[in-house]
Structure formats: C-alpha cells, structure tokens
Amino acid sequence: MDIVSILLNLLTPSVFLVVFAGVLVGIVVGAIPGLNGAIGISLLLPLTFTMEPQIGLLLLGGIYMGGMYGGSITAILINVPGDVVAAPVAMEGYPLTKQGRAKEALYYSIFSSMFGGFIGVLILILFTPPLARLALQFGPAEMFFVSLSGLIIVGALSGSILKAALAVLLGLFISTVGVDMITGSERFTFDSIDLRSGISVVPVVLGLFCFAEMFLNIGKKPSEQVQYRDQKILRMTVVKDILSQRFLVWKSGLIGTLVGLLPGVGTTLAVFMSYGDAKRTSSRDVPFEQGNPDGIIAAESANNATVGSSMVPLLALGVPGSPTSAIIAGALVIHGIVLGPSLFVNRPDVAFTFLYGMLLTVVAMTIIGAVGIKYFSYILKIKMEYIVPTVLVFALFGAYSLRNSLFDVFIAIVLGIAGAIFKKIHVPLAPIIIGVVLGPLIETNLARAMRIAGARNMPLWEYLLATPLSKGLVVLVVIMLLVVIRMRHKEKVAAKEVNNA
Amino acid sequence: MKANLMLLLSAPFLVAATSAVQAQDYPTKNIQIIVPYSAGGGGDTVARIVADRLGEELGQQVNVVNREGAGGEIGIDEIARSEADGYTLGVFGYPDNFVLEHTRDTNFTFDSFDYLAAFDDMPMGVFSSPSSQHSSLEELVSYGQEHPGEMIIGESGALGLLHALAFAERSDMQITPIRYSGGGELMNALLGNHIDLASTSSMSHDPIVDSNGKPIGFASEERMEMFPDVPTFKEQGLDLVMGVSRVLVAPEGLPDDVRKTLVDALNAISTNEEMIANFENAKIPYRYLDDSAVNETLEKSNSVLMPVIENNLDQINGN
Amino acid sequence: MLLKLPVTLPVIKVIHRSTNVCAQMLSNLILGVVVLLSSIFFYLQTTDLPERSALFPQFILWGLVIVGILLIFQALLEGRKKVSQEVSEARREERGQFNDILIFQVAVPGGLLLVAYGLLVSVGFYPASTFLVFTIYSYHAYRIDAANLKSALWMRAIFFALVITLFMYLIFTLLLGLPAPSGALF
Known part of the structure; x- marks a missing residue:
C-alpha cells in the first residue's frame, strides 16, 4: 500500500471526527484533577470494539495525545499537577498565572506540546517500519533484555526503591497466575475456573488507575477559584519565542522521544531530564520556579514527544512501552491484530493509517488547545461529585466488556481497594501494571532461551549474549542503570540539603 | 463508523424500533465465538471469516474472542463451560481438543461439544528456517540423527507438538520442541532463525517461503493442489499423515430450535462464494462438512489418532 | 551526555515524604509482614509444580520475601530512633488521619x-x-x-x-x- 492511498484514506470525515473527539476527550480528562489520559482510554475502550480497528486506534491515540497536554492545564491554572509528570509545569506555570499571565503560560504549553508531539510522531513514522523489519532479529534473548529494561526504568523511578521493587514483583507475580502457557500446569489457581485463564491487564489497569483514584477523590472539595484572566498576547509571539530559545524545544522533544522509546514509564524520566537540562542551560533572566517559560517548554515538549515514541516498541515488537500503550494493545487484540513484525505485512492499512493519523492528533490538539483556552477554566469547575460516580460505572462496564467476564469486574474491584491502600502507603501503582504486562514476556522468553541453550549445549549466559543485538541491549540496560543510580544519588544529596535547611 | 455516528445522533428515536426487534427469537443479541489461540493464526482466521458471514446471515454481530493459553486448553475449556444458549460458540482446530483430553487432566471430553460444522482440512507440515542448510527431509534427518537433541522445533499447540514428536519418532531423531503461543509468533521465530524447524500447518507456506524458509514436507496423503511443489512425507518414505480441521462447535446441550437456526445458517453460508474466496486468499483449503458429516469424520479420525497419542504419551508429558 | 543532566524530581518528593515519615513507619511494618507471610504462603503452593513452571514464580516470590524482610527491618530501625514529644504527637495525629x-x-x-x-x-x-x-x-x-x-x-x-x-x-x-x-x- 503506498503512502498516497493511506493519506487519502485518512482524509475522511470519520477519521477527522474521531481524531478531534479523541483529542478533546483526552484534554478534558487530562485537565480534570484526578483523571488522566490512561483513565480516559480505559473508559472509552468498549466504544472501539465495534469500530474499524484503525479508527478505534486513532480514537485512543487522540486521547493519549490530548491527555498528555490536558494535564498541564490543571497544573498551570490551579497548581494541581495530576501526577508527577506535570510537576515542573505547575512549578513554572502557576507563578505565571498568579502574575496574571495564565493565557501566556497556556500558549507556551500548547505550542511546546505541539512541537514535542510532532517530533515523537515523526520518529514513530520513521522508526517503526524499519524496526519492525529488524524485529525478526529479536529472539528470546533480545526480547528478554528489552522487557527487563522496562522493569528497571519503572522500578528505579518511583519513590522508595524497596516499594518500587515490591510493586514490580507484585505485578510479575500477578502475571504468573493461571495456566502456565508452556507446560499447561495450573499456578495459584486454587481450583478456581476463573483464575485458570489468568488475570488480564485491562482489569488491573481499571482497578489500579480508575477505581483506586476515584476512591481517593471521594469527598474532595471543588477546586479553588481559578485565576484566569484574559490577556492580550498573540499566538505567534509565543511560537516565535519558543523557537528563539535556541535548540530548547527540539532538544527536549528529542529527550522525550528517546526516553519514551524504552518500554516502561519513560514519561516521568523524560520530563524531569529535559526540565533539569533547561534549568542548566536557560538563557532567560527569570529565575526558575518563579515562572520561567523555558521550564514549560522543556517539560511539555518532552512529555508529548513520548506519546509517539512509546508506541514504537508496541507496534514493532509487540512490547507495550507504557501502561497506556498496554491498554491500546488490549484494544488491538480484540480486533485480532497481531502486533510485531507481521503487522506491517498483514495489516499495512491499519498500521500506516494509525502512524500517519497520529500526526492528525497533534494538529487537532494544537487547534483545540490554541482556540479553546478560555473555555479550559470551565473544565476545572466540573464537580467531583459528578465525575466520581460516572467514572466508576464506566469502569465497571469496561472491566466486564473486554472479555465479557464478571470475574474481571471482581478483580478490578479488589485491585481498586488494594490500589487505594497502596497509594496511601506510597507503593507506586504504574510498576505493578508494567510487571503484569512484561511478566509473561520475560518468563516465556527466558524459558525458551534456557531450552535452546540446553539443546545447543551452551551455558545460558552465552546464548543470551550470542548476538551483537543482545550485547547492545545489555549495554543499554547498564547505561540506564547508571543514569538511574545517579538520579537516586542526587536525590539523597538533595534530601540532606533539605533536611539541613 | 459513519453509520455508527448517525446512529448515535438518532439513538433516542431508535429506542422504540429496537425494542420491537428484541421480541424475536434467537438470536436477539451479539454472539461470541471463542478461539482458543492468539490472533492471527489459522484457527483465528477461520473464525473471523466465518464470523463475518454468520453475522450477516443471522442479522447479529458475531464477535471473535481470543482466549489463548496452555496450548488451547484454556479457551477450549471455556467453550465447554459456556452456557449452551447459542450465544457462545467456539472455533478450534480438531484434534487439539482430542489430544489435550488424552494427554492432560482436562475438564472437557470429546463429547462436551456439539460439532456443528467443519470448514477446512489442512495437513500439518515441517518447515526449516531461512538460514538452515537442509532443504530436504533426507539431509535433515541425517543431521538430526548425528546431533541428537540439538535441533529445535517450534510448535504452537497440542497438535503441533504431537506432530513434531511423531515426526521425530518416525524418522529416528531426537529433537527439542519449544512452545509458542500462536502461529504468528512461531513464524516470526522461524524466520528470525531463532529455531531450526517449525511444526505448523500448510497455511504458513507462503509467508515462510516468501522469506526464504523451506518447506520440508506435508503430512498429507497426496500433494496439495495449492502447493504442488511440496512433497508429502509419504513419498519421502516417512509414514506420517496428520492434519487439522477447524470446527465450529457449541457447548453440548443446545436447545433444538437454536441448533436448527445455527445449522441452517451455517449450511446457507457454506456455499457463499465470497467466503470461499476468503478461505482461498488465506491459503486455507476449504472443505465444508455439515453437522452430520463432521461427526462421522471426527469419530473416524479419533480412532486413527489414539494409537499415535499413546505411543508418544511419555514424551508429551515430559515436555 | 545523559549522565550530566541534573535532576530535580527528588526534591519535591523528599519534602513530601519527610512530612509523612511517621504514619509510614507503622504501615511499612504491617506491609512488610503481609508481604513476607503471603509470599511464603504462595511459595508453598509452587512446590508441587513441575520445575519448569515453578521456576519463575519462585524467583519472584524469593524477591518478595527479601523485600518483605527489608521493609520490616527498615520500619524497626526507624521506630528505634528517639523522637521528641512534638514529633510523636504529630505521629499520632497522622495515624488518626490515616485510619480515617x-x-x-x-x-x-x-x-x-x-x-x-x-x-x-x-x-x-x-x-x-x-x-x-x-x-x-x-x-x-x-x-x-x-x-x-x-x-x-x-x-x-x-x-x-x-x-x-x-x-x-x-x-x-x-x-x-x-x-x-x-x-x-x-
């Protein structure tokens, strides 16, 4: 299928409609405190079951893109970063709001998101097909290392190392429940028929993200007064200013893209890396944490850049790069679409429509973001008492509809209760999901590697390191470990400084 | 999609109309077909082709649900456990259920299912990887006999494993089988040269050969019409005939009227030219058996397979 | 180049954490005990499994046992530190909030x-x-x-x-x- 016919395929009213609707939903759920893009995607998942696969995918992709941007609205206007990812934007954006420059801050945020989003999607378009061709080279050893690298990033990023390790291991453990694919023996099923088919990812996500989050939102008072004042500032002025900061937006977008490529929750790492870099290199004479637009530019371009690039491993290798792309993978499975190298051979229509359609999500985000600014403050006024019950029943339905399984609903509720407790005792939730997603990949590939090594009479490590590709991946894992150790070291130093002060 | 949006806008006005439709007999809601394999393999392809036509014929949406795992056992078990109301059907490759039943402690038996139709008759085959030195059975066997246990054969299901073991046994080789969760994954592993051989159905012929993999032979009585160049094992001196037939089943105990509606619908679509063309495009040799023919054929095949399973039981359980 | 980037994430988190240290101590202890006991329980379930099926879950459960023990240790160490009355009062209050x-x-x-x-x-x-x-x-x-x-x-x-x-x-x-x-x- 040639590019021209794909582009023509894209230019249908239904594609435009779906992309705009997806982005709009994404921005709204991203902006509502307590919700985020991942929740939005899991709630609308059932809607995509009856759509054509590429249309459904673009809807979810739009929510993903919009949600990434939407988080910054809350951060800027009421200083409530939805999650850690939006913290830098809150630190720079809210001071601007207090100075009456909210509109300007929102412009910085949307246009940086636009540049970042474009870079990420361009990489998605350029990298995925060649990587998919290379994907056949990914044997048991390589897949094992790729999945392992995801666990390391996730585990190392989230608060206390012990609790992050606990979360990862818990996720891996959940993934082992059910009939073992390789030998057919039952593990931890306690003779329950339902447990035999295992615990699938979507109810886990719905439980940990939707239910747990909503529990903790119950009783939250409406957000404080939004201090949005109109301001005379031209969009072009902001765009020009963003571009005049030498390479800032490109550099940050690239950091976001590269970090986002690695499976795991790379977004947080990407945002803080590029924010830290902006702090070091900014040439503005505004101090940081007092409303320096460079902080917004760096953080926002980095986080939207991860949207595109985190789908590269998903589409090319079948390894989800983030909890969000794990849910998107769930949607593809419903349509009988196999991710990995065969996707581009068997369903080029789906693959390429999605790749190029993601460009449209960036366009839609920019248009909605640049035009809708004065309406954003209304989103923040939606009352929690309407949001919480609505999200809960939609999540209830979503948990059921993936496999038409009441047991899945039960699992989601139980994990919701557990997740709320975990959240309160600072056990991070995202690593649990990544553990559930990557567990089977790690186990089956390790088991295959052991068997092949055994048949070839070589030690396991020799087989694992046999190809240049697997050696390269090990080097990558080691580098990531070093980066992470360095981050943690800095954390300790900073902690001491804070305690001394 | 466009139609859906139109519907969305006019939904409130349709309430009355739709509730009138619901007063009719089976089927009044969506039907799901459980496929016990991951998406993209042969069983999945058959299920999706049939689901489309069956949905049109019955005037309801027919959804395919992949429930892979444990070599098909999880999904087949789930079909057997489902309510026999006609809203949950299953498509799987016979004799996966039969092999599982006699090699593991399964909850289902051959009689847990009402076999409504069969759609194809596809021989198993052995393919070698693109980097393999062996392009004929003879070369392969002599290498395998000199290097016992070193050759690795991938398989993706109970029948694949049985076929791999019978292949090794009858050619006096020791080979190491490795499990993959579906045909697609197995093919990628073979084409990436991560395994030496693949035990899979003839449907994988084209994608494997296109990427320089080599067919060693098919376990059929005669050469296949679709692939006249691929020899059978029999003509290469190896007595091995084994194949898969995708059957559409319901859990045992369907109400008579529901069963009749389904059987009629299946017979009606069995001659649909578009559907047959879909099978041909997917390189699946189409062979329709109606509800009485399928039962007869399967019973006969059971009696042929049973001794093969018994001979290899140790090896199957050892893996 | 990656290694040179200063990172600021921790500072926010640390402030957040230092206010919460107290309620966390008890919860860490309970968490550690729960993790330890349940992983031992599940480990016992794996002993009848064939070796190839048991390997991976056992590996994970070993990890969980270690994490459980470390959590208990950490909580006990924290608990032995002497604290002023002010702090212990703050602790009690936080524990109350946590129960709420x-x-x-x-x-x-x-x-x-x-x-x-x-x-x-x-x-x-x-x-x-x-x-x-x-x-x-x-x-x-x-x-x-x-x-x-x-x-x-x-x-x-x-x-x-x-x-x-x-x-x-x-x-x-x-x-x-x-x-x-x-x-x-x-």
Missing part, C-alpha cells in the same frame, strides 16, 4: 462497589449502575459536608443516577450492542 482514610476513602467506597458487584451478578448491570451512582454521589456530598444530606440532594442523586444509566444503556446496549452483564431483571 482507610475507613472513609477505602473501606466504604470499596464496600459499596462490592455491593454493586453483588447486584451486577444477581439483577444485572443497569440496576447495579443506578445503585452505584446514587450511593457514591450521596456519599461524596456527605463527605464534603454532612449537612448536605437533604431531600434536594436525594432527588438530585436519583435523577443523576437515572440519567447516567440511561446514557450508558443508549450507547453501549442499543447503539453498540455490547453485552452487559445481565441478571434476573435486566
């Missing part, structure tokens, strides 16, 4: 959700959803201010519950034809 959260933010909504699940299994999705929206809406208002519970609120809650349920019915059941869990009534 457990009861009001976890136990009550979790319980409501389980009741809704019971309804889902017995009478079907739509009655369950009406129940859930109604109770959660009212409970939310109650948590903000107990004085909110007036008849006007009940009416609003019922109305909202019906609207949401109708909306879901229109979209999922009528428009998309997705199966909803059905029970005796619907």
